[in-house]
Amino acid sequence: MSRNVFRRVVERRGLPHRLTPVVFAFYMSAIMAFLMCLVITAANSGIGPGYIDSAWRAYKLAMPVAFVCVLIVRPVVVRLVTLTIERNQE
Incomplete structure (x- = not known):
């Protein structure tokens, strides 16, 4: 691979x-x-046998829901941050 081709691949990644x-x-x-599933699973069921499997099952449901929510809420x-922070930094 020539140097230019390599450079273009690196720049376009x-x-x-x-x-x-x-x-x-x-x-x-x-x-x-992921973090919330770990915490909520531990709070509801404790940390014991099957903890990771239970947290993983919860995560498989929570992740797509969280993704859509973040897209909508962002x-x-x-806007709220813009309204909250001062405009002039002096």
Whole structure:
């Protein structure tokens, strides 16, 4: 592979910038849903045999729901942050 071809491959890796909100929603929902499933499963059933399996079953339901929710709620949160933070930084 010539140097120019390699350089183009390296520079083009990743998704287009316009997908930033979707990628953000995916990572945020994946991490938060996982952590919440671990905590809620532990609170409801305790940490014992089958804990990881129970948390995983909950996560398989929670992750897609969380992803859609973050996509919907993100613009509202951005607006609320804009309204909450001072405009002038002096």
